Amino acid sequence: MRLAFTIQRYHPELDAAPHDETYRLDVARGMTVLDALIRIKNEQDGRLTFRYSCRSAICGSCSMTINGGEKLACRTSVRREWERHGGLIVGPLRHLPVLKDLSVDMGSFWGKVRAIEPWLRDSGRQAAGGALAAGASRFHNVDACIMCGACVAACTVHEVDKGFLGPAALAKAYRFVADARESGPARTSRLAALQGPTGMWDCTRCNFCVEVCPKDVQPMEAIIRLRREAIESGHTGTGGARHVVGFRDLIARFGRLNEALMPLKVIGWSLRKFLRVLPLGVRMLLKGKVPSPLHSSMDGPERVRALLERRR
Numbered sequence: 001m002r003l004a005f006t007i008q009r010y011h012p013e014l015d016a017a018p019h020d021e022t023y024r025l026d027v028a029r030g031m032t033v034l035d036a037l038i039r040i041k042n043e044q045d046g047r048l049t050f051r052y053s054c055r056s057a058i059c060g061s062c063s064m065t066i067n068g069g070e071k072l073a074c075r076t077s078v079r080r081e082w083e084r085h086g087g088l089i090v091g092p093l094r095h096l097p098v099l100k101d102l103s104v105d106m107g108s109f110w111g112k113v114r115a116i117e118p119w120l121r122d123s124g125r126q127a128a129g130g131a132l133a134a135g136a137s138r139f140h141n142v143d144a145c146i147m148c149g150a151c152v153a154a155c156t157v158h159e160v161d162k163g164f165l166g167p168a169a170l171a172k173a174y175r176f177v178a179d180a181r182e183s184g185p186a187r188t189s190r191l192a193a194l195q196g197p198t199g200m201w202d203c204t205r206c207n208f209c210v211e212v213c214p215k216d217v218q219p220m221e222a223i224i225r226l227r228r229e230a231i232e233s234g235h236t237g238t239g240g241a242r243h244v245v246g247f248r249d250l251i252a253r254f255g256r257l258n259e260a261l262m263p264l265k266v267i268g269w270s271l272r273k274f275l276r277v278l279p280l281g282v283r284m285l286l287k288g289k290v291p292s293p294l295h296s297s298m299d300g301p302e303r304v305r306a307l308l309e310r311r312r
């Protein structure tokens with residue numbers, strides 16, 4: 001079967017802007033997108049640039065955009081893509097600077113992974129073998145990450161805020177928070193360092209990182225666990241943490257969410273902040289989006305409270 005591949009080309013030193021080029025190739029059974037790119041490079045255009053190494057979904061270097069989704073080229077079947085999308089459109093990872101063609105600058109990605117200090121820090125406590133095993137079971141597959149960057153390229157927050165630590169780095173941070181060998185001040189300071197405006201509370205839980213991850217790391221789930229650990233460790237001063245705690249308190253009190261009181265739970269009793277959100281509250285009230293703050297509790301809120309207690 002002879003198929004057309006549309007590939008985004010861009011040589012920053014020669015091209016004013018990225019442009020598409022189309023190549024035709026006879027496709028053999030079982031061919032991956034990486035196989036096709038290697039053949040196009042060898043047979044049609046030696047200047048085509050892309051990264052790869054292991055060809056076995058291990059090294060993470062062949063991550064790119066294939067038919068609109070972030071995928072590893074070495075484990076993406078040409079035929080399956082063609083059957084699903086009726087074509088093959090290949091480009092670099094999104095929202096990362098293009099070095100050339102399909103190769104992007106991963107400098108910011110690695111900088112963020114380094115920023116979370118991805119090593120065990122001295123806690124003054126040596127875990128016994130049993131403790132290490134117990135900790136390892138809590139990693140929830142985050143240690144399977146191959147640092148391909150697909151999750152960061154797909155992340156809706158990274159798209160608008162390049163400072164966001166991002167799903168891969170935060171999942172890596174969780175791996176150390178969950179490690180029984182790191183505890184005490186080392187663990188506390190690691191969690192504290194992630195409370196900033198570009199840290200764990202910046203994630204909007206869009207789930208895209210989970211969808212694209214080729215290793216089922218589920219970064220968003222790791223971020224949620226990271227948040228839980230932070231709150232349980234007393235890091236409750238951020239807007240995000242106050243939202244979680246306030247949400248739970250209101251449910252426990254009324255048996256359901258009270259949207260009128262929720263902003264007060266998040267901003268606290270600060271007149272300046274209250275005046276800032278007041279116009280929004282009035283607009284929501286006028287549009288019927290906010291129930292009266294005096295609305296009645298649900299019948300039997302004690303049953304909801306019992307459920308919450310069981311989840312503790």
Ligand code: SF4
Nearest residue numbers: 155203204206207209
């Ligand atoms: S869930 Fe959070 S970290 Fe994952 S892609 Fe969405 S915003 Fe980014």
Ligand code: SF4
Nearest residue numbers: 145146148149151213
């Ligand atoms: S979490 Fe998944 S998508 Fe993100 S870098 Fe690791 S392996 Fe790639």
Ligand code: FES
Nearest residue numbers: 054055060062074
């Ligand atoms: S070449 Fe290593 S993951 Fe694809």
